[in-house]
Amino acid sequence: MQHTLEPLLRTQKFFAGLDPDHLSLIAGCASTVVFPTDGFLFREGDPANTFFLIRKGKVALEIAAAGRGAGALVIQTLGEGEVAGFSWLIEPHHWEFDGRAIERVLAVKMDGTCLRGKCEDDPRLGYELMRRFAGLTATRLQATRLQLLDVYGHAHDR
Numbered sequence: 101m102q103h104t105l106e107p108l109l110r111t112q113k114f115f116a117g118l119d120p121d122h123l124s125l126i127a128g129c130a131s132t133v134v135f136p137t138d139g140f141l142f143r144e145g146d147p148a149n150t151f152f153l154i155r156k157g158k159v160a161l162e163i164a165a166a167g168r169g170a171g172a173l174v175i176q177t178l179g180e181g182e183v184a185g186f187s188w189l190i191e192p193h194h195w196e197f198d199g200r201a202i203e204r205v206l207a208v209k210m211d212g213t214c215l216r217g218k219c220e221d222d223p224r225l226g227y228e229l230m231r232r233f234a235g236l237t238a239t240r241l242q243a244t245r246l247q248l249l250d251v252y253g254h255a256h257d258r
Contacts, residue, residue, distance in 0.1 A: 105130040105208055112153060114183050114232060122225045129214035133207050141184055141199035141207070148187035148195045149212045157205030159184050161240070162198040172198065176243040186233045186240070188212025 106127035158179050162172035187195050219226030
């Protein structure tokens with residue numbers, strides 16, 4: 101009997117309304133992973149060939165921030181049902197942020213290289229994933245903008 105993550109993916113908001121055949125293709129690129137607290141799902145600048153659907157736990161999306169000492173600037177915190185990572189889809193396929201588990205994380209790891217190949221073979225799947233990840237990207241950019249306004253917009257108050 102072959103184990104598939106398709107039933108789990110079917111229950112996730114990010115994949116809601118996806119054609120069942122496409123969901124089956126996506127599930128073929130999926131595996132489960134666990135990250136300990138303070139473990140990194142990905143590091144800024146590294147090759148990006150995956151994305152993660154968070155099942156349990158929390159992930160901080162961080163960037164190194166000049167003038168903040170050794171600490172990183174948390175752009176957004178992601179939790180259950182959210183997706184971490186869009187760089188697998190956008191050339192040059194390098195991570196734009198660090199993704200750090202701020203508590204133990206159970207996730208579905210999606211193989212982006214596998215998915216890019218399936219998108220090349222099925223442009224409808226490619227369009228559907230691009231549409232979903234474009235919305236995700238816009239949300240992350242807005243969160244980054246608001247975080248930077250909060251951090252640097254009050255520089256004159258110090």
